[in-house]
Amino acid sequence: MKRSVQREAILNALRSVKTHPTAEELHSMLIESMPHLSLATVYRNLEQFSNAGLVQKVDCGGELRRFDGNIAMHPHQRCPECGRVCDVEDTQLVKLQHEMEKLLPALGCRTLKIELCGVCNHCHSTETQEVTI
Amino acid sequence: MKRSVQREAILNALRSVKTHPTAEELHSMLIESMPHLSLATVYRNLEQFSNAGLVQKVDCGGELRRFDGNIAMHPHQRCPECGRVCDVEDTQLVKLQHEMEKLLPALGCRTLKIELCGVCNHCHSTETQEVTI
DNA sequence: GTGACTGCAAATCATTTGCAGTTCG
DNA sequence: CGAACTGCAAATGATTTGCAGTCAC
Numbered sequence: 337m338k339r340s341v342q343r344e345a346i347l348n349a350l351r352s353v354k355t356h357p358t359a360e361e362l363h364s365m366l367i368e369s370m371p372h373l374s375l376a377t378v379y380r381n382l383e384q385f386s387n388a389g390l391v392q393k394v395d396c397g398g399e400l401r402r403f404d405g406n407i408a409m410h411p412h413q414r415c416p417e418c419g420r421v422c423d424v425e426d427t428q429l430v431k432l433q434h435e436m437e438k439l440l441p442a443l444g445c446r447t448l449k450i451e452l453c454g455v456c457n458h459c460h461s462t463e464t465q466e467v468t469i
Numbered sequence: 470m471k472r473s474v475q476r477e478a479i480l481n482a483l484r485s486v487k488t489h490p491t492a493e494e495l496h497s498m499l500i501e502s503m504p505h506l507s508l509a510t511v512y513r514n515l516e517q518f519s520n521a522g523l524v525q526k527v528d529c530g531g532e533l534r535r536f537d538g539n540i541a542m543h544p545h546q547r548c549p550e551c552g553r554v555c556d557v558e559d560t561q562l563v564k565l566q567h568e569m570e571k572l573l574p575a576l577g578c579r580t581l582k583i584e585l586c587g588v589c590n591h592c593h594s595t596e597t598q599e600v601t602i
Numbered sequence: 603g604t605g606a607c608t609g610c611a612a613a614t615c616a617t618t619t620g621c622a623g624t625t626c627g
Numbered sequence: 628c629g630a631a632c633t634g635c636a637a638a639t640g641a642t643t644t645g646c647a648g649t650c651a652c
Contacts, residue, residue, distance in 0.1 A: 338606055338651055359642080374609045379642060381607095395528075400641070413578060426576055432569050436583075439562050445546060445587030450569075454578030471626055471631055492617080507634045512617060514632095533616070 337384065342373060346381045350391055351405035356412070356421040358400040394421055409437065409448055415456035422456060470517065475506055479514045483524055484538035489545070489554040491533040527554055542570065542581055548589035555589060 337343075349365050350357065357365070359378045366373050382403050385391040392404040394412060402421050404412075411424040411433055424430075429450075436448055470476075482498050483490065490498070496511045515536050518524040525537040527545060535554050537545075544557040544566055557563075562583075569581055 340607060340650075342608070372609065376610080376643075377608060383643095413576075424576065426572065429569060429572050429576070432565050432572075436562060436565050439559065439565075440585065440587070443546075443557065443559055443562070443585060443587060444593075445585040447586040449582070449584040449586070451582040451584075452573065452576060452578040453580040453582070454573070454576060460577075473625075473632060475633070505634065509618075509635080510633060516618095 337388065342370065342377050343381050345370060345373075346378055347385060347390065347405075350382075350385075350403055353405070354423070356394050356402040356404045358402050360400070362403070409433070411450040411452065413452045413454055413456065415459055416453055417455055417459040420456050420458065424452060470521065475503065475510050476514050478503060478506075479511055480518060480523065480538075483515075483518075483536055486538070487556070489527050489535040489537045491535050493533070495536070542566070544583040544585065546585045546587055546589065548592055549586055550588055550592040553589050553591065557585060 345366055346362060349362055353365075355361075359375065359382055362382075363373065363375045363378045366378075382391065382393075386393050386403070389407065392407050394402040394404050400419075406423075411426075411429055412421050413424045414421050433448070433450055436450075440446065440448060478499055479495060482495055486498075492508065492511045492515055495515075496506065496508045499506050499511075515524065515526075519526050519536070522540060525540050527535040527537050533552075539556075544559075544562055545554050546557045547554050566581070566583055569583075573579065573581060
């Protein structure tokens with residue numbers, strides 16, 4: 337994989353946020369500093385990063401595909417209101433996940449995805465308003 | 470929700486298989502007995518069933534959306550070779566899942582999806598051949 | 603120099619929608 | 628009858644691809 341300004345910018349942008357942006361979101365984040373950055377380039381690079389194991393695809397949910405710069409296995413929470421995906425840091429949940437991971441080899445599996453569905457903090461705090469995001 | 474021949478055929482077809490077919494697959498299953506069945510009708514009904522809680526959308530993986538006639542929470546395995554999704558019946562895994570489910574209310578979440586990624590039995594048994602499915 | 607990379611525009615393909623006609627209750 | 632349903636064809640929209648030019652090694 338060759339270096340390129342775009343490639344490094346995309347990977348850095350993804351790694352610099354704790355959210356799990358879509359290709360489109362990453363593109364908007366970068367377009368200000370790189371006005372000619374093409375959305376196709378973002379897609380192409382994310383695909384390559386994912387194949388190279390540098391980032392994780394997060395596509396449970398059926399909406400837009402999202403990407404995670406953190407490649408460790410960890411549980412995600414998807415908000416049914418706004419579609420955001422965030423990490424779940426609950427100690428007990430993480431512990432259970434580690435126990436599940438131990439079962440993987442015996443089941444002939446390599447990876448494990450855990451996704452909770454629940455309204456996120458952001459939507460909770462604005463629950464009484466009409467929210468459009 | 471009104472009854473219709475198509476609606477009942479689609480739901481029965483989905484419930485009669487242990488696989489997790491896509492809309493397209495259901496359509497092909499049914500087209501023989503209902504030559505005029507429209508793919509749009511399949512999509513529309515699956516969407517309604519899913520909203521009504523009669524079936525489950527299985528869309529982890531980023532490929533085609535699949536549907537599951539079994540609405541109980543249960544772990545899925547996706548095969549990276551052929552894209553098939555099957556149920557995982559491992560006792561320990563199911564036990565861990567039940568423990569995870571108990572954590573959901575405290576986390577403000579309602580549902581939990583667990584997806585393993587590993588080569589399925591079908592692909593294993595044909596491992597040495599060039600498989601195209 | 604050559605193969606990988608980019609931007610752009612056009613293509614793809616799963617899914618959704620508009621519409622006119624049909625069917626259920 | 629009126630609302631919900633269907634088939635068909637066309638629209639949508641995220642993602643991918645073809646191509647010609649550019650850049651890294």
